[in-house]
Amino acid sequence: MTARKRALLLVWTRRVAQGAFLLLFLALLLAARAPADGTPGRLLGIFFDIDPLIFLATWISARSLEGLSLLALATVLLTVLLGRVFCGWVCPFGTLHNMITSIRTRKERLREGRDAYSGWQRAKYFLLVGLAVAALLGVHWVGVFDPLSLFYRSTATALIPAAQYATESVSTAVYRADPRAGPLSLAALTEPVYRFLRDDLFVAKRAAFSGSALIFVLFLAAVLLNLARPRFWCRYVCPLGALLGLVAKRTPLRLAASSGECGGCNLCRVACPAAAQPEKPGEWLPAECFGCWNCVAACRQNAIDFRWESPFAKPKAGSIDLSRRALFASALGGAAGFLTLRMAPLAQGRTFSPELIRPPGARAEDEFLDRCVQCGMCMKACPPNALHPASLEAGLAGIWTPVLVPRLGYCEFECNLCGEVCPTGAIRPLPLAEKKTTRIGLATFDTTRCIPYAYGRDCIVCEEHCPIPTKAIYFVETPIRLRDGSSLVVKQPRIDPELCTGCGICENVCPFKDRAAVRVTSAGESRHPGNRPFLPFRREDGGYGEETGAGPYGYPAGP
Template sequence: MRGLRRVMQLFCLAGFLWLFVATEYRGLDEIPWPVSLLFRIDPLAALADAAAPGPFGWKLLWPALLILALTFVFGRFFCGWICPLGTSLDAASRLGLRPKGRKSPLRWRRLKYLLLFSLTGAALCGVQLFGWFDPLSIFLRGLTFSLYPLYNLLANGLFDFFYRHRLPLVSPALDAVYPFWRDHLMAFQQPAFDLALFTLLVFAGVLLLERWERRFWCRHLCPLGALLGICARHALVRRQPAEPCGGCSLCATQCRMGATDQDGHRQAECVRCLDCTTWCPAEKVRFGTGQAAGAGLDVGRRRVVVSLAAGAVAAPVIRLGPEPSRRNPYLLRPPGAVAEEEFLRRCIRCGECLKVCIGRALQPALFEAGGVGLWTPLLVARQGYCEYNCTLCGQVCPTGAIRSLTPQEKKAFVIGLAVIDRNTCLPYARGEECLVCEEHCPTPRKAIVFDRRQVLVAGEVKTVKQPRVLADRCIGCGICETRCPLDGVSAVRVVNEGESRRRRDVLG
């Protein structure tokens, strides 16, 4: 069974990595694979969605509820058999990040439960931060923002090097595989994200905790593990014997989760790796239905109440600041995004939409959307633009924070409004001809038109075409800002005025 579990871990990890690579534009405005499956089976994503306003996303998140139901039967099998971060931690331990014999106090295990209750209290009161600590989000963000861009850079460099420096056998072989590699295993464009280093440090920090204690993250900090542990506490399938057998104590010294010690076996901490069934020299250990016994972890009712209250009190304090869209006029969200308050409560910070963006317009937020907006997607038009015919970001969003739009709905969805700065725009500021913004405008009826004006340049009167934005036609795609030929700040910038997702009061 130990070998079967490892095969299952590798199979799930390979499957998730394949879906990750498939989350890419491959010539069609449609992704046929369930690329957001990793978060559709995520109970924390379901909990975040349940706490958000509006109806629950049954269509997207029913697999997460199935995982919870199976946990009531089999225990925390997800952590030991499926979770890609757990598999990465096991791999890191086997590859050299072995703990130095430290053993953390048992009370530290309460931290993950207290964190879960605090996050739940905050979510119920309007501030959703599950995505910061969700192990699946941490795993995918590390891939999307840091490791995948690095892989693409190295792969392109390798192919380019051997294309320019011909080496017998090697260069022809790489030339032969390059078309397949480019079309199926590499990004449409070289990815680059603002928070790549910060995100990598977070991911690496979780892995490096293995040096302190094996599966330190899973034992003490993971809120998803805490949620599954609560469901697994009285699971039907249990370890037998649950009490210490008085024999070799291998269970207590070798368990990767420290789920068994002199007090007995803790159901909520066991990830069903089944290693103990292999170690037991007397072959006493088995898993099956039986009488509930063993030790438990007493979090304490008072601590639970205090944690929920702390989250509930912190939420309104966090929300006391000014509305982010008013404080930052350049706060732009992907097309199809719901209203900002609901968006922040639904977004799980997974990075799927950023990876699939054709125009490389989406970047992870730091403080642009307020303190709770970390890692949420922003449209940064100077770096990239929203492709007029693309609807991919809504297709990959696992929680409904970005609605899936039809091509017709997408073309009518207003992201923002382009505004021209006459102090820097070439026709206004210098009297020089420039047609770039109008030429790139993708709307059938151009949202940027020209007014012919006579201006005085170097003592001479000349006629210049000066651009003007028609607000009723502009959808805020940002291509005018991206293509503006000025160095540094563009002469035309997109602001969040008139966006379709913003609710407006109608005065009767």
């Protein structure tokens, strides 16, 4: 079998593998929801488990391997042996780039110099160095640029909700209009499709995420740039590709001249999505090559082929010029990023943001930010759509990390999915019993808006929905004087701070939909002793603690 025929077979095998991995990625993303048997499978986060960039950066930032998977080392080993095949065969975001790149016409690809190697491709290595230095100093921003985190976050918070919204809107419009052509009804055709998408594909009810517009715009830009250069993100930006490129520099599977004679047609260069210089076998760039075999398949003269060589022999290949000056500047950029993101009082723990309500099980803020990779798995899995990508609630250091927004959703009392699906341990997987008593915030009443206080009418909506068995909201019957001088007794609600966990359901169901009369803030959260407004009460045994014998405001209950 000639080199070209073998390469054509491998190219089609790669395409099948790429499609399979993309479908698996999307299937696991759609499956990140409340499971029927109560426990989500560990396989849901498998793509993050095999991501060596997430593994390395989180290890550096958190100084711990707790919560991380060693499967990432398998990707490293595969790269050592075969080069950047993860980028060419596995990465679902890379597959999407390939699909968009294929839209470009052959005439555009043949344009002289358009797809040749550019020195700007070194930018991803400098970005990698900057992110690594920032992580070492305590700012974990790798998740912003990691391709798997970016793709998952964009799909979970923007693409799937948009697809669900479009499906519901179109189906509803067709159902209401019910256009007909004689005995045929269009609604009769669309309704089965809609029910399949709703019940079997999406399953979970449609979510809406704050801040998803910016996420979508950035995702769209990253994808559409492939129309300017093939796999633009992979060539110029991707820090995971840069890391794997450094590992692949001495791969034993190397491109070399074969038995045929090169005719100078440059078809191999045109077919190469990575601009790895396959038209110059002696200057081929193993750190850039995706191992896609496109170049060998395109060569009609069988002039090039991949061959096994000793990994200890110096490869006959080109190299990426990473100057020490540029690397030093990148390291300084990472340090400057650390200082910039940590200068705010919030980042230094001198103040607490009332809107920064983290999910139950979230570690202390510094440690949480050392681990969170902004992937969006917890947001996708949250049944009540309570978790949303942060904007500036946590400062720039915490952009797109999960925050609970009570006006949009609440923490379900019988759910601990966020901790179960978190791939890096930023949210600890709490047993359900412990999760039910973990405080993530504290509710307070706005007496200028609360109906019993401001308007002299009974309202018990918040108390009815409070999930705490003994109710964290109770009533005090209070006589009030009406406009005509008569008296009336109304039930005014109070919060028991020893029972309130800050789940947010009271704010979510409050009859005031513009600005709730009961609002939840981060005060009292279990993970931060410094953010607790109440001193621990003294127990009957002389010690200090919580719960036992607690009265309404944290003092011992009276006789």
